[in-house]
Amino acid sequence: VSAHLDLDDLADLLAGEGDDAQVEHVAACTRCSAALVDLEDAQQQVRAALSALPAPQVPADLAARLDAALLAARPPEPAAPRRLRGVPAPLGEDGPGQDGDVRGGTAALPLPRPRPRTSREPSPWLLRGAAAAAVLLALGGAVTLVVRQAGSSADSTAASPAMASAATSGPPALKVSRTGRDYRAGRPALRAALPALLSAPAARPEAAPDADPLASADGQTLPAPAMQAPADPLERLHDPGELAGCLSALAERGTRGAPLAVDYAAYDGRPALVVVLRAPAADRVDVVVVGAGCRAGADATLLSTRLPRP
Amino acid sequence: VVVDDERDRALLAAHVAGDRDAFGTLVALHRDRLYAVALQTLSDREEAADAVQDALLSAYRAAAGYRGDARVSTWLHRVVVNACLDRARRRAVRPTVALPPEDLPATGDPLGERETAVTVQAALAALPLEQRAALVLVDLHGLPVEEAARVLGVPEGTVKSRCSRGRARLAVALGHLRNPAPAASVPLGGPDASAGPLPAQPERPGAGP
Numbered sequence: 001v002s003a004h005l006d007l008d009d010l011a012d013l014l015a016g017e018g019d020d021a022q023v024e025h026v027a028a029c030t031r032c033s034a035a036l037v038d039l040e041d042a043q044q045q046v047r048a049a050l051s052a053l054p055a056p057q058v059p060a061d062l063a064a065r066l067d068a069a070l071l072a073a074r075p076p077e078p079a080a081p082r083r084l085r086g087v088p089a090p091l092g093e094d095g096p097g098q099d100g101d102v103r104g105g106t107a108a109l110p111l112p113r114p115r116p117r118t119s120r121e122p123s124p125w126l127l128r129g130a131a132a133a134a135v136l137l138a139l140g141g142a143v144t145l146v147v148r149q150a151g152s153s154a155d156s157t158a159a160s161p162a163m164a165s166a167a168t169s170g171p172p173a174l175k176v177s178r179t180g181r182d183y184r185a186g187r188p189a190l191r192a193a194l195p196a197l198l199s200a201p202a203a204r205p206e207a208a209p210d211a212d213p214l215a216s217a218d219g220q221t222l223p224a225p226a227m228q229a230p231a232d233p234l235e236r237l238h239d240p241g242e243l244a245g246c247l248s249a250l251a252e253r254g255t256r257g258a259p260l261a262v263d264y265a266a267y268d269g270r271p272a273l274v275v276v277l278r279a280p281a282a283d284r285v286d287v288v289v290v291g292a293g294c295r296a297g298a299d300a301t302l303l304s305t306r307l308p309r310p
Numbered sequence: 311v312v313v314d315d316e317r318d319r320a321l322l323a324a325h326v327a328g329d330r331d332a333f334g335t336l337v338a339l340h341r342d343r344l345y346a347v348a349l350q351t352l353s354d355r356e357e358a359a360d361a362v363q364d365a366l367l368s369a370y371r372a373a374a375g376y377r378g379d380a381r382v383s384t385w386l387h388r389v390v391v392n393a394c395l396d397r398a399r400r401r402a403v404r405p406t407v408a409l410p411p412e413d414l415p416a417t418g419d420p421l422g423e424r425e426t427a428v429t430v431q432a433a434l435a436a437l438p439l440e441q442r443a444a445l446v447l448v449d450l451h452g453l454p455v456e457e458a459a460r461v462l463g464v465p466e467g468t469v470k471s472r473c474s475r476g477r478a479r480l481a482v483a484l485g486h487l488r489n490p491a492p493a494a495s496v497p498l499g500g501p502d503a504s505a506g507p508l509p510a511q512p513e514r515p516g517a518g519p
Contacts, residue, residue, distance in 0.1 A: 007475075007478045007479070007482070008475050008478070010478065011471070011474040011475040011477070011478040012471050012474065012475070014474050014478075015467075015470040015471050015473065015474035015475075016467075016470060017467050017470055017471045017474075034489070035489060038487055038488050038489055039478055039481065039487065041486075041488075042477075042478075042481035042486035042487045042488075043474070043477040043478065043481060045481070045484075045486045046449075046477045046480045046481050046484065046486060047449055047477065049426070049430045049480075049484065050430065050434070050445065050449040050450050050480075051449060051450065051452075052426075052427075053350075053427055053430060053431065053450060054427060055342070055343075055346045055450075055451075056345065056346050056349050056350070057342045057345070057346070058341050058342055058345045059355075062345070062355075062359045063341065065359065065363065066337070066341065066359075066362065066363055066366065067334070069363050069366075069367060070333065070334055070337060070366065070367070070370060071334075073367050073370050073371070074330055075330075184400065185400045185401065186360065186397060186400055186401075187356065187357065187360055187397075188400075188401050301367065303360070303364055304360075304363065305356070305360050306356075
């Protein structure tokens with residue numbers, strides 16, 4: 001090495017990663033050996049300055065958000081769903097639960113637990129039905145589907161006031177985009193797309209069938225037949241009922257509000273649904289990216305963030 | 311450390327076995343440190359929060375794949391650091407900016423120390439991404455080089471080189487060099503490494519990628 005060493009070379013030498021030629025050069029070069037000593041002293045000061053930097057702690061709002069995200073990622077609690085009389089249980093449903101039975105001897109729980117439901121509160125099934133109803137109403141009045149969704153629960157009578165409430169409170173019209181774009185850049189890409197997503201046209205209702213093909217002769221709803229695997233992984237979520245189930249799973253989490261917009265898109269090369277929801281603060285929105293597996297009780301969140309509302 | 315790791319392994323095993331609360335307990339034990347690493351690597355409060363959240367959700371789902379050849383805390387750091395590096399590379403068009411002063415914790419001397427902290431943090435934020443990530447782990451959080459190498463997934467020699475080069479740049483930026491002449495050939499500050507070519511010189515071939 002005939003030329004003088006630059007800063008990276010000298011730094012590598014100090015790290016013990018220089019090569020033989022550099023070592024020989026420094027041994028023979030007064031200027032570079034002085035620079036090496038100078039740099040070694042300076043690095044000591046830098047280390048001291050870095051180690052003196054105060055360590056940031058998680059702010060309370062971020063801690064709460066993190067807890068909520070982890071809580072949302074939990075598999076649903078096993079529940080004994082109410083069943084219509086005469087409708088047989090799906091295979092294996094009556095067996096022992098796979099989840100919730102295992103308890104390790106771990107420390108106190110840092111995550112918030114859902115508080116027990118009082119007798120005056122509506123059941124989760126009712127809430128889910130109401131959320132689905134609100135979404136379906138937002139989709140533009142697919143009344144037949146709303147009735148079918150509500151009718152799928154034994155609480156169908158009790159569901160009516162909740163549905164009426166959802167209707168009278170005026171859920172926002174859901175804006176639907178189908179950009180197909182890949183939001184792999186995450187937050188910046190979502191932030192850039194927000195104005196367009198929130199100004200997209202409101203959803204048009206799917207053609208409502210004249211007669212509900214899933215309704216049985218007595219007007220109750222039978223289990224849906226198994227669907228064939230769609231070619232588009234997001235195809236299932238084009239169905240208003242499936243979309244409603246997915247959105248209700250999101251709406252049940254944390255402090256998220258009503259869904260405002262969705263975009264059938266991709267994230268990191270995978271098909272994904274981008275959902276924009278009201279946030280507690282009026283000048284913010286929650287944006288959640290979910291996988292194609294999003295459904296009632298399983299939101300399949302890939303990314304969630306809170307952004308300024310444009 | 312050994313006791314802590316045994317506790318962490320037990321929590322992770324309980325989570326994999328179906329304990330619904332074990333992972334939350336594990337996260338509560340490491341959350342502050344993981345967030346600090348993310349914030350100091352990304353210099354953006356919201357980005358850091360998103361990175362930690364994404365990383366911990368990934369860890370939650372991938373816990374069954376934990377092989378046990380590194381400490382659980384190392385594994386968690388690796389997941390978080392990878393999430394940070396991914397995010398920093400994706401936002402390549404945006405140069406990294408220093409943490410705003412309100413994101414720095416208060417110190418005993420609200421004037422002098424805080425001012426110094428802001429200056430050091432700004433210089434750190436201007437480093438190439440890979441050097442910054444290595445320095446955050448080694449010099450700010452005191453990880454041994456061996457563990458930092460595991461977290462970053464690179465050889466130990468690469469970590470040593472990145473740290474030393476990063477310190478050298480900081481020495482110039484903070485005015486600690488008596489004779490900064492050798493620095494003339496090395497671009498300082500400038501955009502994040504994610505926004506352009508990586509360090510002015512390639513890292514040592516023998517030091518790995």
